[in-house]
Amino acid sequence: MQTAFTPEQLQDPEVARSNEVLRSCVHCGFCTATCPTYVELGDERDSPRGRIYLIKEMLEKGGAPDPAVVTHVDRCLSCLSCMTTCPSGVHYMHLVDHARNHIAAHHERPAPDRLVRRLLGFVLPRPGLFRLALIGGLLARPFRAILPGRLGAMLKLAPARLPGRSPLEGARVHRAEGTRRKRVALLQGCAQVALAPEINEATIRLLTRHGVEVVVAEGASCCGALNHHMGQHDAALALVKGNVAAWTRELDGEGLDAIVINASGCGTTVKDYGHMLRNDRDWAARAAAVSALTRDISELLEAIDLPAGAPPEPLAVAYHAACSLQHGQRVRHAPKLLLARAGFEVREIGEAHLCCGSAGTYNLLQPAMAERLAARKVGHIEAVRPDVVATGNIGCLMQIGGRTAVPVVHTVELLDWATGGPKPRALMR
Known part of the structure; x- marks a missing residue:
């Protein structure tokens, strides 16, 4: 794909990266067959190829995007099925992330939309606040069928009962049974801690039973994905740096064989920390080291046989x-x-x-x-x-x-x- 960014625009490393991604697209359209929104809607603008065109024009033009562009970018799930299908290796994830940051910086959303996004970006990464929100959701469950749009959707997703706090919550080190084979850091997550603490409990039991010491690094929290995908750039990077700092302390201390993630949405983001902080000389090397060590739980279990x-x-x-x-x-x-x-x-x-x-x-x-x-x-x-x-x-x-x-x-x-x-x-x- 041809692009027309000015030399001044290309001085911005995010624009330069998007330019690389755009130029790798050959318009073949293979991605349309595996895009969920295109399969459902049949609208070229709701396909990866269509969004790539819209994003290209938005970034080249600069400034406030056309509201229609915002609509079609918002409909993207970031499922990345297009990246699996693409024969040209178009890194759509980095492109759509840049587009969302541009929209957040230059587009004024309606007040209700802004409020919902700010609430989600503030509450979901904080397990304590999220638990309180879930309690409110339980009280409002009887009304979920009559509430419209996003309010109804939120209540439908609220669990029918609120899980209790895990007895393992707060413990920092979980010793391996028998001979220690590996030492890993586990990201506990944010929403998962409140919604399904049994997942972390099962992960810790399974790993320690098979000779893996599990540490929950002090200072590690939400991976930043929720904020990142809503274009809340500064909030996301603050969480990213907090995690990189926490895991670096463990690496510099007793050391780590891996950073284990049991929520794959978080894992995709943590594996991209090196890219997210590549232009920050104070953080780039540490972030790259963290990304290189990150493994989904299934990858680690396969590795320990x-x-x-x-x-x-x-x-x-x-x-x-x-x-x-x-x-x-x-x-x-x-x-x-x-x-x-x-x-x-x-x-x-x-x-x-x-x-x-x-x-x-x-x-x-x-x-x-x-x-x-x-x-x-x-x-x-x-x-x-x-x-x-x-x-x-x-x-x-x-x-x-x-x-x-x-x-x-x-x-x-x-x-x-x-x-x-x-x-x-x-x-x-």
């Missing part, structure tokens, strides 16, 4: 591949191989490459499209008649779990159960 197990009950598992894992991190086979090795019957679902509609805050900001994609995904899941659904991302777990009677659990909960841990709570209800 998790022994074969046998679940106490024979179960058919429909594996839902989170977009951030299969497209963002290109981790496609490890979770299924681990589940099969543990003795579960793994069933593939149709259109596995398409997003479920969760996508961070997307299901709150774009509820109509998210609902369509969720219905499509649940239809494919139920068609294979599984006993349980396994996934590697908290957002997918909540999005799918609220729309089907089939229990939905994190992959690590099943692996923990098959190798000596307790039965996942969702399977006991």
